[in-house]
Amino acid sequence: xxxxxxxxxxxxxxxxxxxxxxxxxxxxxxxxxxxxxxxxxxxxxxxxxxxxxxxxxxxxxxxxxxxxxxxxxxxxxxxxxxxxxxxxxxxxxxxxxxxxxxxxxxxxxxxx
Amino acid sequence: xxxxxxxxxxxxxxxxxxxxxxxxxxxxxxxxxxxxxxxxxxxxxxxxxxxxxxxxxxxxxxxxxxxxxxxxxxxxxxxxxxxxxxxxxxxxxxxxxxxxxxxxxxxxxxxxxxxxxx
Numbered sequence: 001x002x003x004x005x006x007x008x009x010x011x012x013x014x015x016x017x018x019x020x021x022x023x024x025x026x027x028x029x030x031x032x033x034x035x036x037x038x039x040x041x042x043x044x045x046x047x048x049x050x051x052x053x054x055x056x057x058x059x060x061x062x063x064x065x066x067x068x069x070x071x072x073x074x075x076x077x078x079x080x081x082x083x084x085x086x087x088x089x090x091x092x093x094x095x096x097x098x099x100x101x102x103x104x105x106x107x108x109x110x111x112x
Numbered sequence: 113x114x115x116x117x118x119x120x121x122x123x124x125x126x127x128x129x130x131x132x133x134x135x136x137x138x139x140x141x142x143x144x145x146x147x148x149x150x151x152x153x154x155x156x157x158x159x160x161x162x163x164x165x166x167x168x169x170x171x172x173x174x175x176x177x178x179x180x181x182x183x184x185x186x187x188x189x190x191x192x193x194x195x196x197x198x199x200x201x202x203x204x205x206x207x208x209x210x211x212x213x214x215x216x217x218x219x220x221x222x223x224x225x226x227x228x229x230x
Binding site: 035040043044050058092098101102103 | 154162203
């Protein structure tokens with residue numbers, strides 16, 4: 001039981017490049033989330049998926065797209081990376097009805 | 113919109129002593145949850161404790177307990193018998209449980225960096 005896994009753990013991109021962050025959970029949770037964490041800040045929600053087949057914008061969605069591939073997998077795509085997207089990205093899934101969110105180990109992304 | 117405020121950017125405590133981290137929040141909702149998450153240097157987010165707003169009894173988990181004051185919108189975390197492994201960032205978080213699009217989304221404070229000294 002791996003919980004929530006994320007790949008890659010680290011990535012460096014040049015401005016304008018694209019990439020996809022992968023997330024998978026093996027806990028059979030319906031809801032999944034993408035957050036970003038900037039220095040001196042708490043986590044902020046980018047996008048979420050309440051269930052398979054649905055996605056919605058969070059607090060900071062600009063510059064990102066997501067895909068809920070199936071119940072296990074929820075990916076985050078940067079189409080044209082910008083230095084402002086330098087951050088640590090966390091994926092999470094949530095257990096109902098306890099509403100506990102379980103986080104992946106994070107991806108540190110640097111855009112130069 | 114809901115907000116979460118942690119007014120102590122950094123705190124330190126001696127090993128084996130007790131420390132309290134503060135958190136206040138703002139909401140007009142009545143049905144919600146509050147959480148404390150720990151983030152050690154490994155950056156893994158670890159759930160420490162959660163509180164359901166409709167429960168008056170304060171949550172406890174071993175050495176961790178909360179003081180939940182709903183009217184004052186205050187949610188502090190007390191760590192008893194502090195250990196070196198408690199050194200971490202601690203984030204207070206709010207979750208609204210309205211049955212709309214934001215159901216289940218966590219709103220975080222900016223965190224308190226706790227150092228436990230030997």
